[in-house]
Amino acid sequence: MRLVVAFLIALAATRVHADALHGAIDPADPPRKVVGFALKGKTKLKLRVLPYLAHLEVGDYVRERDRPKIKRALISWDLFATAEVTYEESPGGVVVVATLKDRHSWLIAPTFYLQSGKRSLGVGYVDSNFRGLNQKAVMYGQIGERDNLVFGTFLDDNVKGTDLIIRTDFYAYSKLIDEYVNPEDDATSTEIGRTARHNYVGGGFLLGWNCEWWCKIHLRQRLAYVYFNDAQAPDGSPLPNPSTDGWDVTSQLWLNFDLRQQAFGVRWGPYIQLMGETTIPGLDDYDYSSALLRAYYSWILFRTHQFELRTNFQVGRHLPIHEELVTGGVTDIRGYALDQFRGDARMMFRAEYSVPLVQFKGLRFRGIGFYDRAYIGFHSRNPDGRRDYLPTQSDGASWTRSNVGVGLRLYVGWIVVPVLGLDVAYGLESKATQLVFEVGFTDF
Numbered sequence: 528m529r530l531v532v533a534f535l536i537a538l539a540a541t542r543v544h545a546d547a548l549h550g551a552i553d554p555a556d557p558p559r560k561v562v563g564f565a566l567k568g569k570t571k572l573k574l575r576v577l578p579y580l581a582h583l584e585v586g587d588y589v590r591e592r593d594r595p596k597i598k599r600a601l602i603s604w605d606l607f608a609t610a611e612v613t614y615e616e617s618p619g620g621v622v623v624v625a626t627l628k629d630r631h632s633w634l635i636a637p638t639f640y641l642q643s644g645k646r647s648l649g650v651g652y653v654d655s656n657f658r659g660l661n662q663k664a665v666m667y668g669q670i671g672e673r674d675n676l677v678f679g680t681f682l683d684d685n686v687k688g689t690d691l692i693i694r695t696d697f698y699a700y701s702k703l704i705d706e707y708v709n710p711e712d713d714a715t716s717t718e719i720g721r722t723a724r725h726n727y728v729g730g731g732f733l734l735g736w737n738c739e740w741w742c743k744i745h746l747r748q749r750l751a752y753v754y755f756n757d758a759q760a761p762d763g764s765p766l767p768n769p770s771t772d773g774w775d776v777t778s779q780l781w782l783n784f785d786l787r788q789q790a791f792g793v794r795w796g797p798y799i800q801l802m803g804e805t806t807i808p809g810l811d812d813y814d815y816s817s818a819l820l821r822a823y824y825s826w827i828l829f830r831t832h833q834f835e836l837r838t839n840f841q842v843g844r845h846l847p848i849h850e851e852l853v854t855g856g857v858t859d860i861r862g863y864a865l866d867q868f869r870g871d872a873r874m875m876f877r878a879e880y881s882v883p884l885v886q887f888k889g890l891r892f893r894g895i896g897f898y899d900r901a902y903i904g905f906h907s908r909n910p911d912g913r914r915d916y917l918p919t920q921s922d923g924a925s926w927t928r929s930n931v932g933v934g935l936r937l938y939v940g941w942i943v944v945p946v947l948g949l950d951v952a953y954g955l956e957s958k959a960t961q962l963v964f965e966v967g968f969t970d971f
Contacts, residue, residue, distance in 0.1 A: 558588035560620030570627040571659035575688040577625055580604055580661065582740040589614070589623065601625060603788035606632060606656050632656035638669065641964040645865060647671030661685060676700035692735030692743065699728045706769065707867045708919050709926055714956035717864060720917045721766050723758035725849055727751055729775070745781035753849050767915045770848045773812030779804045787825065793833050798823040813913065815850060817843035833881040843871040845909045854901040854928065857963050861899055862930025862954035869920065870903040891938040900929040929955045
């Protein structure tokens with residue numbers, strides 16, 4: 528709740544600043560009307576995208592003191608190594624001129640992931656400024672000891688210079704999923720109750736709208752076929768599959784408020800995301816729904832340090848196993864095995880502090896310290912027998928876990944994405960240590 532209040536205060540401050548721009552007039556720095564835009568420098572960016580990235584449009588008014596703010600907006604997209612903003616006089620006002628030097632926006636690279644003895648190797652292509660239009664394109668494939676997957680996505684956040692957003696995606700995987708026993712009276716247990724192969728082939732299409740540069744609304748339709756096989760106990764004896772096979776067809780509504788800015792691995796500002804999802808009767812075999820609230824806030828301290836708080840709350844109704852909420856691993860509590868805990872209600876809190884360590888010829892190393900805490904439990908289980916629960920996954924069963932740890936991040940100055948992440952986390956309840964190591968699209 529405090530993060531929500533902080534976001535609203537920051538939003539109000541932003542609107543007050545915008546009103547002040549058009550309010551009291553400083554004779555030494557009068558507002559001037561924007562009548563056009565121009566690009567200079569070593570950039571592949573197309574001119575029609577510049578207003579969107581600069582959070583401006585023709586007809587807005589700018590002052591000399593707004594140039595640093597426009598520069599920060601451009602740098603925050605992580606597309607440019609440098610950005611300078613000037614105004615050129617023109618009939619009726621000024622032309623906003625951006626002199627840009629691109630960062631390397633695309634990458635073809637291998638990836639490696641290790642946690643809880645699970646190793647995966649992949650290769651991917653990512654371009655965060657596809658065709659110079661701020662479009663995002665990703666293709667990725669991975670093989671592992673237990674997991675194989677392939678996915679691709681394309682996002683246009685500013686279709687032909689309008690406020691329309693489109694995204695398409697394809698996702699397929701075949702992976703072994705462990706369901707842990709997790710007895711509520713033994714926080715140190717890592718016993719596995721069932722292992723089964725989950726297979727998923729699906730895709731989605733998203734339409735959205737930029738209400739403001741900091742506010743987006745999305746409607747996404749998703750269709751997938753899911754099937755399960757090879758369920759067995761740890762001793763190899765066969766067990767029932769965790770769920771029946773079927774079609775999973777849902778509609779999702781997303782609302783994002785994002786006032787964050789970032790530059791070279793440091794981020795600041797508030798972020799809130801709301802999501803609701805439900806299956807489509809007559810097309811879907813699982814009949815479930817879920818809702819999500821996610822809130823982040825980041826501060827810059829001592830010019831180069833970052834302190835970030837994250838929290839999220841998610842609830843579901845009659846979730847199938849492939850959509851069940853999970854905790855454990857790099858996205859929530861790093862001191863526990865990947866997806867060790869399952870349920871249909873989840874709360875998570877994270878505090879993370881990041882400091883610069885060393886910089887050498889475009890390589891930036893940052894150290895992090897963190898505290899993670901999560902709650903998860905079963906409160907609205909599937910009643911129709913499609914989901915086969917373990918005995919410890921009873922209605923009302925729940926788990927609360929936390930960890931502390933340290934980590935390392937490597938950023939390369941001439942490309943957009945970080946390329947290495949290493950975390951060591953200690954589970955406060957399990958009294959065990961987990962190592963999380965990623966090479967490739969860290970934080971993707």
